[in-house]
Amino acid sequence: MNIIENFELYAPRLIDKEEYFCSGHRACQGCGEALAIRLMCKALGPDTVVANGTGCMEVISSFYPTTAWNLPWIHLAFENAAAVGSGVEAGLKALRRKGKIPDRDVKAVAIAGDGGTMDIGMQSLSGAMERGHDLLYVCFDNEAYMNTGIQRSSGTPFGAATTTSPAGRASFGQKTWKKNVPEIMVAHNVPYVATASPSYPLDFMNKVKKARKVKGPSYIHCLSVCPTGWRSASNLTIKMGRLAVETGVFPLYEVEDGKYRITVEVDELRPVEDYLKHQGRFRHLTPDVIEMIQERVYQEYNKLLDKVNGLHAWSDLKFEGELFE
Amino acid sequence: MKKKKWPETWRTINPGCMVFDAGNARTYHTGSWKAERPEWDDSKCIKCGICYIFCPEGCITQDENGFFRADLNYCKGCGICAHECWPGAITMVEEG
Numbered sequence: 001m002n003i004i005e006n007f008e009l010y011a012p013r014l015i016d017k018e019e020y021f022c023s024g025h026r027a028c029q030g031c032g033e034a035l036a037i038r039l040m041c042k043a044l045g046p047d048t049v050v051a052n053g054t055g056c057m058e059v060i061s062s063f064y065p066t067t068a069w070n071l072p073w074i075h076l077a078f079e080n081a082a083a084v085g086s087g088v089e090a091g092l093k094a095l096r097r098k099g100k101i102p103d104r105d106v107k108a109v110a111i112a113g114d115g116g117t118m119d120i121g122m123q124s125l126s127g128a129m130e131r132g133h134d135l136l137y138v139c140f141d142n143e144a145y146m147n148t149g150i151q152r153s154s155g156t157p158f159g160a161a162t163t164t165s166p167a168g169r170a171s172f173g174q175k176t177w178k179k180n181v182p183e184i185m186v187a188h189n190v191p192y193v194a195t196a197s198p199s200y201p202l203d204f205m206n207k208v209k210k211a212r213k214v215k216g217p218s219y220i221h222c223l224s225v226c227p228t229g230w231r232s233a234s235n236l237t238i239k240m241g242r243l244a245v246e247t248g249v250f251p252l253y254e255v256e257d258g259k260y261r262i263t264v265e266v267d268e269l270r271p272v273e274d275y276l277k278h279q280g281r282f283r284h285l286t287p288d289v290i291e292m293i294q295e296r297v298y299q300e301y302n303k304l305l306d307k308v309n310g311l312h313a314w315s316d317l318k319f320e321g322e323l324f325e
Numbered sequence: 326m327k328k329k330k331w332p333e334t335w336r337t338i339n340p341g342c343m344v345f346d347a348g349n350a351r352t353y354h355t356g357s358w359k360a361e362r363p364e365w366d367d368s369k370c371i372k373c374g375i376c377y378i379f380c381p382e383g384c385i386t387q388d389e390n391g392f393f394r395a396d397l398n399y400c401k402g403c404g405i406c407a408h409e410c411w412p413g414a415i416t417m418v419e420e421g
Binding site: 023024028029030032034035039062063065067068070227233235236 | 380
């Protein structure tokens with residue numbers, strides 16, 4: 001065991017002890033998304049305004065008349081988390097210019113689930129990123145509409161059984177592959193895009209801190225394990241997130257100024273079956289479908305490695321008389 | 326802003342259903358959900374804080390001796406701390 005690993009082990013004691021997302025929220029046992037929010041708020045600190053699109057996190061944190069938030073928080077409809085987040089940022093800017101609020105750095109953060117980001121909120125997210133607001137958007141991806149009863153979304157992986165893509169004699173579950181939203185955000189020329197997982201808490205918090213410092217839009221895609229919807233044991237939440245990274249299903253990387261970097265290095269990818277076998281939603285899969293998933297995971301991982309090794313930072317690509325070869 | 330108590334009838338609901346008390350979910354105790362509770366064996370504990378950082382409830386705190394304890398009023402008994410504790414200091418004990 002080297003020194004860096006020892007640091008990772010004892011560093012939990014160094015993080016902010018203040019709870020901005022307090023106990024008493026009504027998330028299911030072992031909710032990875034509640035853990036992700038808790039860590040995100042610890043990394044962001046008190047000077048934050050959270051705009052929360054509808055989803056599990058809005059429902060479990062704010063059962064009237066209680067709220068689990070110790071931060072300014074707005075509840076929104078499904079489709080406008082990014083629109084209101086950018087409005088908050090513009091409003092704060094105007095109030096600061098008129099001298100109505102003290103001049104200090106307050107970050108607008110929009111959070112939503114995978115349905116609110118990938119399906120319903122896609123246009124408002126695209127608009128906010130295109131307008132270049134000083135906004136951090138965090139997508140908590142639990143790979144289906146868990147709050148309303150596990151319906152498929154475009155974030156649901158291939159082969160997963162949900163209530164609207166059930167597995168049975170005629171079907172093996174979800175028939176489409178997961179939408180790659182981080183890549184769509186990179187195509188918007190966003191300065192900072194990252195994927196994260198609360199199973200690697202320090203990596204996740206460092207990414208949030210980095211995104212907070214960016215003056216401009218930033219996007220973090222966070223895989224949050226849902227024991228209820230994934231039909232996995234509640235005590236395996238952290239392990240499932242770790243297996244998703246180790247099998248290459250959800251590689252952790254960041255894109256800073258167009259330059260890709262893998263933040264959690266995996267020496268050798270584990271077989272994807274290790275990840276699938278703990279989840280009831282993949283229990284019906286036959287070996288040939290698992291083989292298909294495995295091939296796709298290798299392909300996607302190679303695509304990512306290709307970008308990591310091949311692409312240059314955008315600031316290196318200035319036009320200097322001749323085009324880049 | 327004046328602080329309000331829990332509304333008793335619909336007439337006492339705040340305009341816009343606003344909540345004036347930040348973090349008052351602490352008044353709602355989720356501890357009754359659990360079927361198992363975590364118990365710490367302090368002789369094995371190395372005080373690394375892994376249980377603290379991975380608790381989705383945020384109910385684990387450090388006491389004055391540096392050992393960690395869960396607030397059982399909020400612990401839902403998910404077992405993440407016991408699974409992630411690599412020295413094996415935490416065991417899940419059945420309630421009741």
